[in-house]
Amino acid sequence: MNYILKNLPERTEKPRQTGFTMAMDKGMSPREVEDFIETCGNYVDIVKLGWATSYVTPNLKDKINIYQQAGIPTYFGGTLFEAFVVRNQFDDYRKVLDKFELTFAEVSDGSIELDHDLKCDYISKLSEQVTVLSEVGSKDAEKIIPPYKWISLMQAELDAGAWKVIGEAREGGNVGLFRSSGEVRSGLVEEILTKIPFEKIIWEAPQKAQQVWFIKLLGSNVNLGNIAPNEMIPLETLRLGLRGDTFDHFLNLESLQS
Secondary structure: OOOOOOOOOOOOOOOOOOOOEEEEEOOOOHHHHHHHHHHHHHHOOEEEEOOOHHHOOOOHHHHHHHHHHOOOOEEEOHHHHHHHHHOOOHHHHHHHHHHOOOOEEEEOOOOOOOOHHHHHHHHHHHOOOOEEEEEEOOOOOOOOOOHHHHHHHHHHHHHHOOOEEEEOOOOOOOOOOEOOOOOEOHHHHHHHOOOOOHHHEEEEOOOHHHHHHHHHHHOOOOOEEEEOHHHHHHHHHHHOOOOOOOOOOOOOHHHHHO
């Protein structure tokens, strides 16, 4: 840090299990990635190459190598997994992971109908090859999943071998965990947390108000995902109580006055 400020919340250090931040790369160039890492590398734990952007991104191998050399793992968005599965190309998907030397993969069913036992089977098979992140929730705003179902799906996917489960929100933050307005389905989140350990969940929260809500509920070291590259430093200031939205939340005035 550039100077000393007292009475800040303690942040976990990389490699983190909590306080984990997943950034969403929607098609940055290798040069943009280099700039991004120079500025934000200390705050990024993993990068998702959004949905199936990796299929059309030029210089993909070069870009992935830049992330890997910086110690930041990358993975393809779950929609790409679904695109392979729906075409009966699961084995081809596994070969693609090897081709690009990826150590993480996302399993999701937000865009396709996939029997849950089969989804868990995919998780189990992939977990023998890579570290699996599994996403729960639909990209269809009309499909409302009750809390008990979120819990049972998340637990089954963790039991199948997922390292962490991701709460679906899309890149816009307007489905799944959130209403179309972006408002958090607070009752859903709080009920999920009665059964699923908080360190096992990454909450997709692309909007600032959503990030603030989760930080106030679960603290500086909540796991957050789908963060835009230019929002990484702003998010870190939210985590530290150095932005107006969380300024008072972590401030212990008594300790400062003693």
